[in-house]
Structures are given as structure tokens and as C-alpha cells.
Amino acid sequence: MSFKEYDDHDALGLAALVKKGEVSPAELLEEAITRAERVNGRLNAIVIGMHVIARERARGELPDGPFRGVPFLMKDMASAYAGVPLQAASRLYRGNVPAHHAELTERFLRAGLVVFGKTNSPEFGILPTTEPELYGPTHNPWRLGYSPGGSSGGAAAAVAAGIVPMAHGGDGGGSIRIPAACCGLFGFKPTRARTPVGPDVSESFYGFATEHVLSRTVRDSAAALDATAGPESTAMYHAPAPYHGFLDALGAPPEKLRIAFTTEPLLHGADPHPDNRRAVEETAKLLEKLGHHVEPARPRFDAREFAKGFFLHFSALVAAEIRASEDFLGRPARREDVERTTWLLNLVGRSTDAGTFVYYRRKLFEVQRAVAGFFQEYDVLLTPTIGRPPVPHGTLLAKGLEEVMQELVARLDRPELLRLPRLLDMAVERAYAFSPFTPVFNVTGQPSASVPLHWNAEGLPIGTMLTARFGEDARLFRLCAQIEEVQSFRARRPPVHASASPGLS
Numbered sequence: 001m002s003f004k005e006y007d008d009h010d011a012l013g014l015a016a017l018v019k020k021g022e023v024s025p026a027e028l029l030e031e032a033i034t035r036a037e038r039v040n041g042r043l044n045a046i047v048i049g050m051h052v053i054a055r056e057r058a059r060g061e062l063p064d065g066p067f068r069g070v071p072f073l074m075k076d077m078a079s080a081y082a083g084v085p086l087q088a089a090s091r092l093y094r095g096n097v098p099a100h101h102a103e104l105t106e107r108f109l110r111a112g113l114v115v116f117g118k119t120n121s122p123e124f125g126i127l128p129t130t131e132p133e134l135y136g137p138t139h140n141p142w143r144l145g146y147s148p149g150g151s152s153g154g155a156a157a158a159v160a161a162g163i164v165p166m167a168h169g170g171d172g173g174g175s176i177r178i179p180a181a182c183c184g185l186f187g188f189k190p191t192r193a194r195t196p197v198g199p200d201v202s203e204s205f206y207g208f209a210t211e212h213v214l215s216r217t218v219r220d221s222a223a224a225l226d227a228t229a230g231p232e233s234t235a236m237y238h239a240p241a242p243y244h245g246f247l248d249a250l251g252a253p254p255e256k257l258r259i260a261f262t263t264e265p266l267l268h269g270a271d272p273h274p275d276n277r278r279a280v281e282e283t284a285k286l287l288e289k290l291g292h293h294v295e296p297a298r299p300r301f302d303a304r305e306f307a308k309g310f311f312l313h314f315s316a317l318v319a320a321e322i323r324a325s326e327d328f329l330g331r332p333a334r335r336e337d338v339e340r341t342t343w344l345l346n347l348v349g350r351s352t353d354a355g356t357f358v359y360y361r362r363k364l365f366e367v368q369r370a371v372a373g374f375f376q377e378y379d380v381l382l383t384p385t386i387g388r389p390p391v392p393h394g395t396l397l398a399k400g401l402e403e404v405m406q407e408l409v410a411r412l413d414r415p416e417l418l419r420l421p422r423l424l425d426m427a428v429e430r431a432y433a434f435s436p437f438t439p440v441f442n443v444t445g446q447p448s449a450s451v452p453l454h455w456n457a458e459g460l461p462i463g464t465m466l467t468a469r470f471g472e473d474a475r476l477f478r479l480c481a482q483i484e485e486v487q488s489f490r491a492r493r494p495p496v497h498a499s500a501s502p503g504l505s
Contacts, residue, residue, distance in 0.1 A: 006031050007499050010217040010490070011070045011165040011224075015112065018069035025058040025069030029114055032071035035163045035498030036117065042144060042496055045157035046117040047135040048076060048085055054116035066223050068112030073158050073167040076118040077125050077151065078197070078204065078211060079104045089132035090123045092325045092337045103196040103232050104211055108168070111227035119154030119167060121175075123339050124321060126314070128178050128386075128435050129396040130154055133339050137393050140182060141494035142460055146390045149179030155214050156183035162498040166220050172209030173310070174386075174438025177450040180214050181385035181463025184452040186480070186489055187214050188221045190229070191239045191471050192445030198234035205317055207237075208442040216490045218481045222246040225473065240471045249474035250481040256291055257479065259284075260374075261382035262298035265436035267307045269387060272436075276384040279454040279462040283382060283483075286453075290482060298381070299374035301367045307432050309360035310439050312352055318342060319349025341397070368444045375446075375469045380479060383437045385450040385463035396434055437465060447473040449480055452489045459495075 006028075009017065017023045033051060040046050054071075062068050080086050080098035087093040101109070108115070120130050120138045130153025131137040138153045140146040141161040148157040152169030156179030159167050169176040171189040180187025195211050197204045204210070212228070215221045225246045231238035242249070261284045263277040271277075288294045322333045322342075335343050375381070432439075441448040447470075450463040468476040493499070 011220045029058040039498045045154040047120045048118035065112035072113035103198045107228040121151045125151035141496040149182035151175035153179045166215040169214045170211040172205045180450040182390040184461030187450040189448045191447045194239040196232040198232045202236045222477045254482045257379040259294045259380045260297035260378040267432045267436040268304045269432040269436035272384045273388040275456040283464045299371045301370040305363045306367045309363045315345040315348035318345040322346045381467045385465040389460045447476045
């Protein structure tokens, strides 16, 4: 097939070509591999190749799913693919090869997707940038040397650069929406427990994390959720079932919604960059033209306490992960096994007493109730996705925490000397300046999407975020599709693109 044909179709479009016999799964796969070889040396988006596995699958009898024969990439995090390394971008898990698929992987495969590689992420998905020591940084196709966001940064770079039309991602604090915003893509975080996390865990990151895809079109994301959503036997709970399919919901007549918008940071942090504020203001005007009631409003809660609580939960999770890794290693984990930020969070998690942890858990639930009350008055909230445009590599790394790190290491033998307030203040100041919006909706579990409507004067994408009530994924998809119909996302192309004629279009 021609480069133009591949570029002109989203994942559902390529699957339609396969169904009509105009192209074979093997031909699509070879096109995707060729594209990866053309640009991955500059982007470092794909870090584990699966060409042998993929070619065998593409030549065989594929399931007659909605994405039959479409090339696909999975993130090197969470969902296992049997026989392929799953390392979470960490030296701790180097050489870890799962013996069985995750349930989400099984559902992707039943949908007919052909997985030919795994994408880069930060170690354990911790940072909102993709610059791990194990694999090296992934570059943003819109500007080399800039972050594609994280943690699903490799996936976002691969889709934006035209290697695949859609790729797997996960979101525990914004990790689908942040890279979607940085790379000019549609990134949808489903309702809590909408997609499976088993069979090896019963919930992911206290239920804050969920997995889905990054895509160029709304309909691909909706169809992917149709293919993967639903309960699993090993889960502690699952999301309420939709009345109709998510893809079918896109065809329903638009409804008039009550939409609030704000550019004030939901968490502690500096005011958003003027480019990010402007994008929200212009999107609010567009929504008003589409017939929705739009007004400035935002949920109110103790943002600083929320930020501290989320930071402590993340730290406890990292400490638990490092402890669990010792079963795999057969020895105690050492500081040199992981990156500086990871070890710092491990120390914080280990030094937090159970009472403090539960106290801040209650604080997070207080915020969940406050936000739920706000959404009794409004159907959707519009905000920036992140607080600033994409940033150069190194900007989001924890280089300023060495002093605290040294202090913690020095005091580790005397836990009673560890004191959290100063560390929390530093973490809150630094960690949430870039992303002061996304984590709230991981805690509340609501569906939330980054929509790529704007680019700044420097040619960098600026995402805006739409969030709906818990369980109302279909309503959010329908609104995003309505926006896409009048302001298509898919036409712009970054300077680093895998087509024969790269460049902006």
C-alpha cells in the first residue's frame, strides 16, 4: 500500500481495508515496521521489538475483531505479553519475561490487533516525562530534544509520528492524557475499573490507574474501549456497564450539556502558561457555539492536602513495588538498582507510618466527595490538560532533590528522625507545576480526555481536558466526537514523521 493510504486511515479505517481484501495484515505489518525503522532511531519510542512474533501472527488466522490486522504497540508497563520482556523501564526487572498474557493483552489480541513492539516509559511510570536511564529518553516528534510527556510517552511519540494509528497506554496520574497533550493526540482515560488489570493484580494503584489507548481519532478510542471493557473474575470491582456501545454512542444526536471551565490549577502550583489558558478559553467559545451552556466554575477543595496525599500514596506504591521486586531478584533491592527519584520515593514510602497514610487517604476521599458534588451541577468540566507547553528534556527530572535524598539516606538507620513536612512541601512545589489538573480524576475515577485542538506559535501542541461524571464515558466520547466533527484532530503532522514526505501539513 502507499504511504498516503496508510496515513489517511485510522485504525478502524485500516481494518476496513483488510476486511475488503484491499490489503493484508502482513502488508500492514511490514509498512508499520518500515515506518518504525525510518524514525525510531531519532525518537526512541519503541524499546523492545517483537517482529518475529508479529509476523507469525499476521500470517495466521486472526480473530475477526474490529481491528483485525492493524499493527499495534504496547507499553512496557503493567500488561504482560507472554514470552516478551516486561521491565517497567527499570534495571530491577531486567530479564523479567512473563509466562502468560494479561487479560487486557488477551482482549487486544481478540480484537485482531497485531503487536510488533513495546514502547518506552519512565521507570515504574513515575514521572510525567519519558526519560528512563534503562532505555534513554524518548523525543517528541514535534521537536526533538523535548519531552513527549509520560508515562505513555513512547506510545504517544509512535502514534504522532505515524508509525501506528493507535497504541496502548496507562494512566495513574495523567499518563495517557499528559503525553496526548504533548504530542497532539486524543487521549482518553476511562472510568475506574472499566478495563481489566488481571489476572496478576486485583486493582492497579489503589484503583487510581487504568489502561487504554492513545489515538488520532475519537472513534478508534471508543471502539478500543468496546473491545476491552468489561468485568474480569480476578477484579475487586468493575465499572458500571454502558447502556450502549461506546462507538455506537458517537452516532447519537448531540445533547445540550452544562459545562464548567477553569484555568485555575486544581492542585497546588503556578498558574498555567498563557498558551494553555488561551486553549481553554478558545475551546469554551467553541463549545458555546455548539449549543452547550458554558460558564466559569471549578470544584473547591484543599488542593495542598490533596497533593500531599497523592504524593504519599505514590511513594507507598513505589516502596511496595521495590519490596515485591525482591522476590524476583532473590535478594534485597539496592539503591543502584533504580533511579534517584524512584529510590527517594521508596524511602518516603518506607518512612511513612500507617496512621499518616490512612489520614491522607481520608483526605483524598474528602476531595472525591467534593468533586462528586460539583458534578451534580455540571455535566463536564473543561481545563488545561497540563500547566505548560511541552518542555525540553531534563526539565521534569528530580535534579533538585539531591539534598533531600542525601538527608533521607543518612537518616534511614534512624526512622524516627525522618520528617515528612519539608519533603512534602518540596515535592508539592515541583511535582505539580507541570501537571496540576490530571491526578484529581484518577482519584475520583471519572472518565477524562485530552483533546488536541490547539498549537502554539512555536508549533507545539497544547491539549485541553474534558472530564465527565463517573461512569459517563459514552457521554464524554459523544462530546469529543462533536468537537472533532467541527475541528478535526488528525490533519496536522509533526516534523518527524514516518511518511515518505515528512513535514507539517
